[in-house]
Amino acid sequence: MTPLPGPLCAALFDHLPDGVFLIDPASSNILECNAAALTQLGMVRDEVLNHSVLSLQKDVMGMDQWVSIAQAIRATESFVFIGQHRHKTGAEVPVEVNTRAFFHDGQEYFLSIARNISQRLAIEHDLHSRDTQLRYALTEASDGLWDWNLETDEVFFSPQLERMLGYGPGEMKPTLETWSANIHPEDVHWVQSILQEHVADKRERFTAEYRLRNRNGHYLWVSDRGRVCERSATGKPTRMVGMVQNVTNRKTTELTLQNMASHDPLTGLLNRRECDKVLARQVELCRRLQIPLGLCFFDLDYFKRVNDEFGHAVGDRVLRHLAKVIEAEIRATDYLFRWGGEEFLLLCADTSVVDLMNLAEKLRRQCEQIEWTDVAALPRMTCSFGVACFPEHGQTIETLFIAADAALYRAKAAGRNCVELASVETLASAAEPVVQVRSERRRSQ
Numbered sequence: 001m002t003p004l005p006g007p008l009c010a011a012l013f014d015h016l017p018d019g020v021f022l023i024d025p026a027s028s029n030i031l032e033c034n035a036a037a038l039t040q041l042g043m044v045r046d047e048v049l050n051h052s053v054l055s056l057q058k059d060v061m062g063m064d065q066w067v068s069i070a071q072a073i074r075a076t077e078s079f080v081f082i083g084q085h086r087h088k089t090g091a092e093v094p095v096e097v098n099t100r101a102f103f104h105d106g107q108e109y110f111l112s113i114a115r116n117i118s119q120r121l122a123i124e125h126d127l128h129s130r131d132t133q134l135r136y137a138l139t140e141a142s143d144g145l146w147d148w149n150l151e152t153d154e155v156f157f158s159p160q161l162e163r164m165l166g167y168g169p170g171e172m173k174p175t176l177e178t179w180s181a182n183i184h185p186e187d188v189h190w191v192q193s194i195l196q197e198h199v200a201d202k203r204e205r206f207t208a209e210y211r212l213r214n215r216n217g218h219y220l221w222v223s224d225r226g227r228v229c230e231r232s233a234t235g236k237p238t239r240m241v242g243m244v245q246n247v248t249n250r251k252t253t254e255l256t257l258q259n260m261a262s263h264d265p266l267t268g269l270l271n272r273r274e275c276d277k278v279l280a281r282q283v284e285l286c287r288r289l290q291i292p293l294g295l296c297f298f299d300l301d302y303f304k305r306v307n308d309e310f311g312h313a314v315g316d317r318v319l320r321h322l323a324k325v326i327e328a329e330i331r332a333t334d335y336l337f338r339w340g341g342e343e344f345l346l347l348c349a350d351t352s353v354v355d356l357m358n359l360a361e362k363l364r365r366q367c368e369q370i371e372w373t374d375v376a377a378l379p380r381m382t383c384s385f386g387v388a389c390f391p392e393h394g395q396t397i398e399t400l401f402i403a404a405d406a407a408l409y410r411a412k413a414a415g416r417n418c419v420e421l422a423s424v425e426t427l428a429s430a431a432e433p434v435v436q437v438r439s440e441r442r443r444s445q
Contacts (some may be wrong), residue, residue, distance in 0.1 A: 019036045020034045025070050027052070030051055041087055057085070081166055093116060095115060095117060098113045144244040145244075155179060194208050205226065209223050226242020283400075292353070306318060310377075325367065330348070353389045360419045388407060394422075
């Protein structure tokens with residue numbers, strides 16, 4: 001057969017209705033594309049050619065992930081996935097991409113054909129909304145349906161659900177194991193526990209929000225709801241159906257707000273509000289387990305002078321760096337809070353008086369050895385520490401605070417840059433002076 005002339009091949013290439021991309025596997029750069037590809041993206045050739053294909057993909061980030069995808073493309077005759085392309089306007093274009101590897105003159109290339117499936121999705125959505133015999137109906141808006149046959153352990157995953165996770169039709173193996181394998185390792189056990197409790201009729205319905213891995217390796221937050229809908233003559237569950245909704249945006253916002261409410265924005269440490277919650281739990285835990293709990297107040301000596309002489313920007317830098325230094329020296333089970341201003345609080349469970357005093361002294365030395373190379377005129381900074389322990393210096397949160405605060409005041413009065421242990425003798429009379437203690441210490445910063 002006579003080969004087609006070059007101009008005719010080029011014309012055919014540009015008249016194909018789907019977007020076609022020729023890709024360099026090594027660099028991920030787009031070497032050539034047709035007119036339909038440019039139309040899909042709302043771009044001109046110079047904005048596409050010699051740019052990484054990763055710039056088009058909403059769900060693919062970084063060359064490490066590209067290397068993994070490239071290996072998958074080489075391993076199969078035709079690699080198909082459903083995802084989102086970025087339009088020049090910022091809009092997301094749903095596409096079904098079919099990619100295969102080939103060689104020409106000894107050079108490897110990837111050929112990707114991207115089909116805009118917006119209309120198909122719109123039709124599917126319309127059909128879905130008209131379907132009056134849904135397998136299972138939930139009042140909440142949902143993205144995907146699953147149907148679990150408990151007798152065969154087979155699971156039907158709807159096209160919507162497969163698409164949400166970036167899979168093509170039928171690509172997900174229809175088993176419960178497939179689903180469980182994609183649940184985040186930190187979530188899988190408790191999610192399975194809730195599921196089994198419902199199957200055992202210990203819960204009215206299965207409801208869980210957890211992280212689920214999509215085809216590209218990213219985790220989505222999903223809301224999963226379901227219930228047993230069929231039973232055998234003996235009452236044994238035989239069928240369970242449910243719906244899955246992608247709630248990543250909502251969950252991300254919730255977690256951000258939770259972090260803002262519990263953390264100090266300057267240092268990233270837990271804040272005073274969170275301290276009240278954590279301390280109450282820790283005191284109760286240590287009381288129940290009959291183990292000690294160490295509490296240490298400390299602050300920067302003469303910190304007000306830093307703000308006055310060098311400005312608040314330098315003062316903020318000092319606080320951030322001090323927080324990092326302290327965090328690097330404590331255990332993962334310890335809690336470090338920014339109490340306010342230049343004051344910090346350290347909470348150490350299962351820590352004796354001797355161990356806490358040794359730790360405080362170690363931290364004191366670390367603080368005075370910090371070299372502030374970025375601010376040459378900044379004097380060497382020091383910290384004063386007040387230490388108290390449960391149950392020796394107090395049985396309640398209030399008495400522990402009073403004891404540690406009074407010890408910190410004594411450290412200030414002793415010349416600063418030292419560690420003082422709470423005195424049992426002063427506890428009885430410490431409640432009244434504590435306000436005065438804080439006031440006097442503030443004036444002497």
